[in-house]
Every structure is written in C-alpha cells, then in structure tokens.
Amino acid sequence: MYQTSVTAIAENIFPITINRPEKLNALNQMVIAELGEAIEEVYQNPAIRAAIITGSGNKAFVAGADISGFTGLSKEQGSRMAKEGLDVFFKIENAPKAIVAAVNGFALGGGCELAMACHFRLCSDTAQFGQPEVNLGLIPGYGGTQRLTKLIGKGRALEAMMTGNLINASVALQYGLVNYITKPEDLIEKTRVILKQIIGKAPLAIAHSIAAANAALENEKGYQLETALFGECFATEDMKEGTAAFLEKRKPVFKGS
C-alpha cells in the first residue's frame, strides 16, 4: 500500500518500517506524506491498538531528512518543508494510542526527531542518535530543538546541536533518551512485549495519559521559532555550502554568511 514503508497489523500492533535502506531511510517528501497516512491509519483503524516505528535494514533507523531535497529551496520553502514534517510528528506525539520508536541504527537529524516524537524509545546497542544539522549550516527543523531539550536537558541538547556529535546507545540510556537497549535481534520483540502490556490496559486511560503528559511540555512558541529559524538558514551561503559538501562527499568551508 505504501511505497516508502512496510506495514502489516499483527496482534493489534501496527509496525511502520521506513523503507529506503539504500539512502539510510532518509525522509523525503513522499516518506513524510506516507508516514502521515500511516499515522492516520493508527488513529482511524480500531484493529490497531499500538504502533512501532522502525527503519529498514540493519544500519539506520532514519539518517535524517533527505539532504538532496534541500538544494535550491528558498527560506519560505525551507520553512514549509519543516512545517510539513513537524505536523506529521505532532500527529505522532498526540496520537491516542501508543506509538513507540524501535531505533535500530542511525537516528540522525529528522530521524532523531522522529524517534523523539514517539511516546518513548527503545534502541539496539548499535544505535546512534544526533542532531548533526550544524554540519550542514542548518538547525533541526522537525522539532529537535524543542524535544531534545525537553528530553535530555538544555546543556546536553545544546552540546549535541552545536557540536553535531553523535550519542551512542549507552549514553542515550544514561540521558533518558531511550528506555531500554537490546541486542539488534531482540529489539522488535522487546518493543512488542511492552506494547502488549499497554494493549491490555484501558484504551481511554492510555489516550488520556498521553494527552496529559504532552500538556506538561507544551510550548507552541518554541516550535514556531524553530520553523522560522530553520527557514532563515536556507537564505545563507553556509547552508548552501554545507549541503553541497555533503552531497559531494567533502568537508564544508563555512564563512559565516
């Protein structure tokens, strides 16, 4: 049914597997649109009681937004692209049923943001998290500046965003970014075990728990500022240089303009 993800309901659990392994499951417009449709299915289909989001292959959960799609975008188009992803991620965060990320490798940029939009996260011992947008002359645009700060605290979040350094699985556990680390082959089963427990509880109580916990952390203004500033980056020479350097597989030379 979807071109960029694989889904099949089993025991009331809907696994959504982002499926572009040759591009490390990078999020292009089609992935974002289809992810939105899959999440709508979670909302609408009574046979679905919980969902798992994971990545195809053994290397990446999602290695970020698709950098090749950034070329030539204006700051308005950059902001619009961010908003489209952000809206889907809000839909995940506000879903009335548990949506959990099973992070099976790189969760970078939009991948880390996708994992953070989920209600909680498990990861394999090979997982690596990060917001390396700074290497591209960019900032996170799918809610990362907000959710990473809330999840791990401002100091750790700003260090990650300003250095672009990656966070390995054991540090992610220590930071509270993930709840469990498993061996790669046990990741989905462990996630299913927790989801089966949740499915056994009262559905409305689950929905209300999610809504109330989300209300504790609401900050509309922060997300709006992130979207605007993400767009601003698209008007800079440094962003053009950073994304071109990634696509040309070379080091960027930033000039501060």
Ligand code: COA
């Ligand atoms: N957007 C577009 N393509 C991406 C991508 C992304 N975010 N991440 C990886 N890819 C592509 C690569 O361009 C490469 O494609 P190619 O084989 O056609 O050249 C393919 O996926 C494999 O990635 P590669 O870089 O060769 O793998 P690696 O093991 O050397 O490095 C990473 C893995 C994750 C460290 C590296 O791919 C990376 O830094 N990706 C970008 C991360 C990022 O900045 N994300 C935030 C985006 S806003």
